[in-house]
Amino acid sequence: xxxxxxxxxxxxxxxxITRQIGDVVAASKIQTGLAHVFIKHTSASLMICENADPDVxxxxxxxxxxxxxxxDPMYEHDMEGPDDMSGHIRSxxxxxxxxxPVTDGRLNLGTWQGIYLYEHRTSAHSRQVVVTxxxxx
Numbered sequence: 121x122x123x124x125x126x127x128x129x130x131x132x133x134x135x136x137i138t139r140q141i142g143d144v145v146a147a148s149k150i151q152t153g154l155a156h157v158f159i160k161h162t163s164a165s166l167m168i169c170e171n172a173d174p175d176v177x178x179x180x181x182x183x184x185x186x187x188x189x190x191x192d193p194m195y196e197h198d199m200e201g202p203d204d205m206s207g208h209i210r211s212x213x214x215x216x217x218x219x220x221p222v223t224d225g226r227l228n229l230g231t232w233q234g235i236y237l238y239e240h241r242t243s244a245h246s247r248q249v250v251v252t253x254x255x256x257x
Contacts, residue, residue, distance in 0.1 A: 121253045122250065122251065122253075124248055124250050125137070127140075127237055128244065128247075129164070129239035129246075129247055131243050131244055132242050133177075133181070133239055134169070134177045134237070134239075135237045135238075136171065137236065138234045138235045141155065141157055141220075141235050141249075141251055145227055146226065148253035150222055150253050150254070151222070151225045152223060152224075153221075153222045153253060153255040154219055155219070155251060156217065156218070156219050156254070157217060157220065157235065157251050158216060159248070160248040160249070161245075162208050163204070163208055163210070163240045163241050164207075164237060164239050164245065166214075166217065166218050166235065167215065167218075167236050168229070168233050168234070169236050170233070177236065184213070188213070190206045190242075191203075203241050204241075206240070207240035207241050208240075211238075211240055218235065222253060237249065
């Protein structure tokens with residue numbers, strides 16, 4: 121089973137999409153298998169992160185801000201502005217897909233884990249996330 125979800129982002133930052141991914145898994149009626157989640161963009165990414173304390177995601181953003189600098193003069197690619205190449209680097213570092221276990225018809229995440237869409241551009245965007253749920257065996 122496969123579904124494409126659309127998310128509006130307000131600009132750079134994280135958005136918890138665990139519930140929406142879980143809804144696709146539940147609708148699949150697959151009890152045991154895998155959910156593959158893929159974002160169809162090169163300047164936004166997906167990550168599993170701590171879901172109880174937002175300071176964790178803030179710390180990730182502060183680290184990326186310090187190490188992947190918008191408008192760095194070493195970047196040649198800047199067709200869409202100073203956050204263009206840094207957005208690509210950020211998505212490469214954080215990843216554009218996840219593979220998650222499905223157990224008893226639900227995502228089998230740890231207690232403190234959530235799935236986040238991470239927008240790396242500073243302006244709002246519409247992002248497509250493809251969720252494919254496959255049965256084991």
